[in-house]
Amino acid sequence: MRADGLLAMLDRWGRLILPGAVLLFFVVLTLAPLRVPYLSDALPLLPALVVFQFSLATPERLPGPLLLVMGVLLDLLLGGPGAPVGVSALGFVLIRAQVVANRRYLVGVPFLFQWIGFCLLAAGFVLLVWVFTAIFTWTALDPMPATVQYLVVIVVYPLLAPLLARVRPRDPLNVPELSRGTARPGETTS
Amino acid sequence: MAIRDDFEIVASQVRVAVQRFALGLLVIAAFGAMLIGKADTVLVEQARVLALDLASPALEAIARPVAAANRAIADLKEFASLREENARLREENARLLAWQTAARRLENENERLRELSQFREGPEASFITARIVGDSVSAYVRGALLNVGRKAGVASGQAVVTGEGLAGRIAEVGDNSARVLFVTDVNSRLPVLVERTRERAILAGDNSPQLRLNLLQGVAGVQRGDRIVTSGHGGSFPVGIPVGEVVQTGEGHIRVRPFADFSRLEFVRVVDYGVTGLVGGGSATPATPAGATTGQRSR
Numbered sequence A: 001m002r003a004d005g006l007l008a009m010l011d012r013w014g015r016l017i018l019p020g021a022v023l024l025f026f027v028v029l030t031l032a033p034l035r036v037p038y039l040s041d042a043l044p045l046l047p048a049l050v051v052f053q054f055s056l057a058t059p060e061r062l063p064g065p066l067l068l069v070m071g072v073l074l075d076l077l078l079g080g081p082g083a084p085v086g087v088s089a090l091g092f093v094l095i096r097a098q099v100v101a102n103r104r105y106l107v108g109v110p111f112l113f114q115w116i117g118f119c120l121l122a123a124g125f126v127l128l129v130w131v132f133t134a135i136f137t138w139t140a141l142d143p144m145p146a147t148v149q150y151l152v153v154i155v156v157y158p159l160l161a162p163l164l165a166r167v168r169p170r171d172p173l174n175v176p177e178l179s180r181g182t183a184r185p186g187e188t189t190s
Numbered sequence B: 001m002a003i004r005d006d007f008e009i010v011a012s013q014v015r016v017a018v019q020r021f022a023l024g025l026l027v028i029a030a031f032g033a034m035l036i037g038k039a040d041t042v043l044v045e046q047a048r049v050l051a052l053d054l055a056s057p058a059l060e061a062i063a064r065p066v067a068a069a070n071r072a073i074a075d076l077k078e079f080a081s082l083r084e085e086n087a088r089l090r091e092e093n094a095r096l097l098a099w100q101t102a103a104r105r106l107e108n109e110n111e112r113l114r115e116l117s118q119f120r121e122g123p124e125a126s127f128i129t130a131r132i133v134g135d136s137v138s139a140y141v142r143g144a145l146l147n148v149g150r151k152a153g154v155a156s157g158q159a160v161v162t163g164e165g166l167a168g169r170i171a172e173v174g175d176n177s178a179r180v181l182f183v184t185d186v187n188s189r190l191p192v193l194v195e196r197t198r199e200r201a202i203l204a205g206d207n208s209p210q211l212r213l214n215l216l217q218g219v220a221g222v223q224r225g226d227r228i229v230t231s232g233h234g235g236s237f238p239v240g241i242p243v244g245e246v247v248q249t250g251e252g253h254i255r256v257r258p259f260a261d262f263s264r265l266e267f268v269r270v271v272d273y274g275v276t277g278l279v280g281g282g283s284a285t286p287a288t289p290a291g292a293t294t295g296q297r298s299r
Helices: A005-030 A040-057 A064-078 A087-099 A111-137 A143-166 B001-038 B043-082 B081-119 B275-298
Strands: B126-135 B143-146 B159-161 B166-172 B178-184 B189-194 B199-204 B211-215 B227-230 B240-247 B253-258 B267-272
Touching: A005 A040, A005 A064, A005 B043, A040 A064, A040 A087, A064 A087, A064 B001, A064 B043, A064 B199, A087 A111, A087 B001, A111 A143, A111 B001, B001 B043, B043 B081, B043 B126, B043 B143, B043 B166, B043 B178, B143 B166, B143 B267, B159 B253, B189 B240, B199 B267
Parallel strands: none
Antiparallel strands: B126 B143, B126 B267, B143 B178, B159 B166, B159 B267, B166 B178, B189 B199, B189 B227, B199 B211, B211 B253, B227 B240, B240 B253
């Protein structure tokens, strides 16, 4: 079915691990001491953006267990004392599940719809993290920084999403669902 | 044909069910991680330290480009206000020179007075200079990652200072990395003194740029502009590190602006005040020569 040369194999492997690698990169980048005003506030939400964007086209390359590991890693790296470890993992898994369940409205539609979809899911993600952090540290957290973070990331989305989409332009799987072959209608690998 | 169709339908239904179940499992796993994190804080701290040690080389690798980008942005900002900045610095320099003279005079005087009163000074502090390789600043945490760790002598609880004043304390230590919790973090509580009145207070962060001062003995006479310094109570903090100044006084809440500029930190110093070192050193110092001599004798 597929050519089995060395290059073809490398190509396949590269494609297989690329989304995970990009996600890992953004998880580590969260810690980078970048001092760009506003943008640095949004860094902790960029992994969620990556999860959303790759779940649109190739969810099978971001399997649930990988998201779990990445989310826990993000929480470990980011969290202060008392912050919940695993809340980002929960958020990632839920984002992926929502994207996969709502492919019909998110894949192969104008960019604006994807953006709206991202706005909704990111709002849910921010709210989830905020609520869990507030419960775990048992303090009335100021919602302002989280709101700023959210607003910045939805503004950043149109800048970053096309770049991430370019990461997989010649992917044979990156075509509308009917001609994909591997993913069957209704399949929601988690 | 019909049988095969039926089979496929059933198969796909089973698959969907399994996948639903998988989502549930993942959600349960995430909750499980949170519960474990709540129940076993030691395990989580070890995991954090491990993650920091693993991430720290990657951060070191991107530190240079990130620093270059930051510098370019800072340059752009400063370029606009170069002239005013220069004038301000000249003025400040003149003022500081006057202070330097005063400080020298006071130092001499202090020394003489100490000699007179047989005053014993506290343990000498030593510094470990560190580069900030990572920010852990999010909506919920105010902190940073340092490129020094246990191997360089950093220990949990040590004070972290900048040129201007106290930045925070060491919260977690790995072999070659450490996490600072800034004084502005919501988890930060710092015993302090109001420098002018010597009143004790607790300085608390709430993730905003300013700090909250909770006085222990009423709000007697704290004014705007009062300097807040560490009191050295309950911990390995030296006495008298400047922390910030009072910018707002009101009904029961006093706001303090920290001296350290958290938006442009690049290098910090970890203060090893040696309180833990004093205890360990006391027993270790006599033990070493004794061990060495017995070792020689047995040969």
